[in-house]
Amino acid sequence: MANVKVLVAKPGLDGHDRGAKVVARALRDAGFEVIYTGIRLTPEQIAEAALQDDVNVVALSLLSGAHNTLFPKVVELLKAKGMKNVLVIGGGVIPEADIPGLKAAGIKEVFTPGTPTTKVVEFIKANVK
């Protein structure tokens, strides 16, 4: 999986990055090439980083409740930049009720609190293009 590049990113103003960092490290330990953006990025900055680094996966983490606004925006911007094959996944404090809407907007899977990192690894392996 060394040829799979993952961008772990934190959109919005949320500073809770324990989960993002733990997931980033677990993905790296699983053999992916991982780039972590740090906190407080705009969707535009994330899409641009994904393009520059030519990643296969964008993993978004958000715990502030702004996911319904910011996650779909990242997907739109990625498409606008011609990155149609990139796998976008998300995680954080996200109510069950919001997940269908996020999936319809192009977030392929949403991982909620308590998810083992191995599950994220398996999902990427099975779905990355």
Next chain:
Amino acid sequence: MANDTLKTEFKRYMDEADAKCAKFPERPNLEPNRLYTPLDIEGFDYEKDLGFPGEFPFTRGVQPTMYRGRFWTMRMYAGFSTAEESNKRYRYLLANGGSGLSCAFDLPTQIGYDSTDPMAEGEVGKVGVAIDSLADMEILFNQIDLSKVSTSMTINAPASVLLCMYIAVAEKQGVPAAKLRGTIQNDILKEYSARGTYIFPPKPSMRLITNIFEYCSKNVPLWNTISISGYHIREAGSTAAQEIAFTIADGIAYVEAALKAGMDIDAFAGRLSFFWNAHNNVLEEVAKYRASRRIWARIMKDRFHAKKAKSMMLRFHTQTAGSMLTAQQPNNNIVRVALQVAAAVMGGTQSLHTNSKDEALALPTTESVTIALRTQQIVAYESGLADTIDPLGGSYYVEALTNKIEKEAMDYIKKIDDLGGAPEAIAKGYIQKEIQDSAYKWQMDVEQGKRIIVGVNKFTQEEEPPKNLLRVDGSVGKLQAKKIADVKAKRDNAKVKATLAALEDACHKDEKTNLIPFILEAVRAYATEGEICGVMRKVFGEFKAHTAL
């Protein structure tokens, strides 16, 4: 029994017990010894190590009467959506036995953006209440008498602005600043290392903090000018010893900054306060609180030569651990919180926030907040835990654990001193790396079953998605935009411009120029938070983090 005899007896006893254990293996991965005896606290000296409550080194508590005098302040952290909605929640909490307020602000407010700023998109009113100008603050405290209530505000980079808004609301109520009681978090160092709501680079940030210390020592003398916070360091994944070590190291940096600015230690040290996490391991937490008091007292006395007892007292607020709430089987969280409350109370906290059962999923509903508040009341009135001071003092295990955590923390503090102090250690990424390593280890322990979380990696069950979660709808951003437009239409814009220009001038001068009076003038003129922080952003620049994995 003399120690030698006890040693022999202890060995005989343990050998026999080990033989039994061969048949019934012990649970793996436990850190403490199976049993503690006086052998584990050899050299224990009551007067030197503990003292009496209210006396140096304050191991047993900061007041001579503790909860026999009055219970801790039951202070529920709350705020969401608009000032109107949050004001309702505050009045509900006060009417139901809450004894102090604690304001949660949304992220744009915490990072100095108005609700209309493009950076605020999607975040307005989400994790706390949106405050854009004095007009919102007036609504937030509508019908709440600021001469009676004490208010804690979780605000850091723009702490000066929100404090000034609070002072200005009080003025309108006819309450002088000298009577105001409460706390601003105002702890920027842990924002860089663990929490993330920084705005300015370290130097101007430290100036704002020492400006606040100085201004309050003269004008708002009952105000806690900082809440030096380990809570978020623990939430970010640190251990108990790291939580107090990294926080006390931050505390040392603030004291040094104030001394460097020319203040006398006893003029400000008594208003420093702390903020600890209440995690799941009850006895470890109790030992942590006790160790933190002893460490701080000794540092203030021996290193900084404080004279007043008040300067040596580590007074602290506690919040139960948000990161220990599970999204699975959320009712179990009520039990976790009750145990965390037990730890905080046996550890002698001055005030306490209890998390609600649904907070791994969303902000809490009124019903779940009520259970969380009632949990504190049950511990206070029914459990007996608050009936006597430091009830675990003298326990072989708790004393040994207090010593152990103290030693681990002091080793870290020494290491941070060697790196040049907390700001340097943070700039080098040392503290962040230590926290990340602990967080990763915790997660791996859970995934490998070395650490059990009920409902997550053991005793799991299929369940329906929870219903009745609190939702903040997207209209809050629009409401706030309208309010800002109204404020700007009504206020004297020439005056706003003049106060902001005066603030900008003052920012350019050195740290001896106290910025607080300038910010207060701008606030009184209804300058928005974004306008005030914008001026400071322009002069001071913005902090950019470098994040390593």
